[in-house]
Amino acid sequence: MNLSDSWTPGQQPIVRTSASEAVFHALRSSIEAQEIPLGAKLGSEASLASDYGVSRSVVREALRSCAAMGLTRTETGRGTFVVSHRPTRTLMLGGYSSEDLHEARPHIEIPAAELAAVRRTHYDLERLAGLVEQMEQEDDAATWVELDAAFHAAIAAASSNSVFDRVVTDIREAMSRQSGTVNRVSGRRDPSNQEHRAILAAIESKDAAAAGTAMRAHLDTVQNAVAASNRSTS
Numbered sequence: 001m002n003l004s005d006s007w008t009p010g011q012q013p014i015v016r017t018s019a020s021e022a023v024f025h026a027l028r029s030s031i032e033a034q035e036i037p038l039g040a041k042l043g044s045e046a047s048l049a050s051d052y053g054v055s056r057s058v059v060r061e062a063l064r065s066c067a068a069m070g071l072t073r074t075e076t077g078r079g080t081f082v083v084s085h086r087p088t089r090t091l092m093l094g095g096y097s098s099e100d101l102h103e104a105r106p107h108i109e110i111p112a113a114e115l116a117a118v119r120r121t122h123y124d125l126e127r128l129a130g131l132v133e134q135m136e137q138e139d140d141a142a143t144w145v146e147l148d149a150a151f152h153a154a155i156a157a158a159s160s161n162s163v164f165d166r167v168v169t170d171i172r173e174a175m176s177r178q179s180g181t182v183n184r185v186s187g188r189r190d191p192s193n194q195e196h197r198a199i200l201a202a203i204e205s206k207d208a209a210a211a212g213t214a215m216r217a218h219l220d221t222v223q224n225a226v227a228a229s230n231r232s233t234s
Contacts, residue, residue: 019054020141024062024184031071034085042080061142065181068092091181093174098226101178105219108167113199113215114208115159124158128200136193144189149176151196185229
């Protein structure tokens with residue numbers, strides 16, 4: 001097939017509460033079912049947005065997840081192409097992989113949560129509580145992901161350890177990409193909200209051990225969701 005050929009969906013516009021999840025699942029299903037051949041070029045963001053009846057930002061997030069799973073590759077000035085009919089074993093999240101995050105985050109975020117429980121200020125608690133409340137009330141998937149990243153960054157800041165603060169800031173974009181992809185695949189927002197609430201409660205109680213345990217449990221469930229996200233839908 002000529003790589004200049006564009007594939008666009010021949011289906012009705014999708015109307016769902018979480019549009020980015022719906023578009024991602026539709027694209028992934030079509031790719032894994034080999035309805036779109038390898039090397040085929042997907043339509044532009046604008047054309048896909050029109051076909052699905054969503055905004056370009058929704059399509060952009062869905063395409064980002066397809067790329068993270070190794071299904072597509074976007075080439076600047078050329079477009080997005082299907083490069084595999086099956087997800088890769090690890091998510092690619094910009095400059096880091098999901099395996100990189102899995103290996104590193106426990107060594108950063110668990111001690112950061114423990115220190116935050118000991119050192120947090122009244123301002124830190126207000127910030128963390130506000131973020132948790134916003135996440136619990138947020139319906140927009142992309143906004144929730146940004147709040148999620150902000151919550152983890154706020155814990156690192158509350159630890160008063162500049163190394164933890166800097167490292168979490170450096171990996172924040174990769175964390176957001178991972179969170180967005182996992183949520184689109186497995187609908188992890190509600191469980192994550194409960195896990196965030198448990199971490200906050202431990203920090204508020206100044207219980208360092210409980211804060212570390214709650215963060216470890218959260219990171220473990222995230223990793224399980226990452227592993228599940230790479231299983232074929234076929």
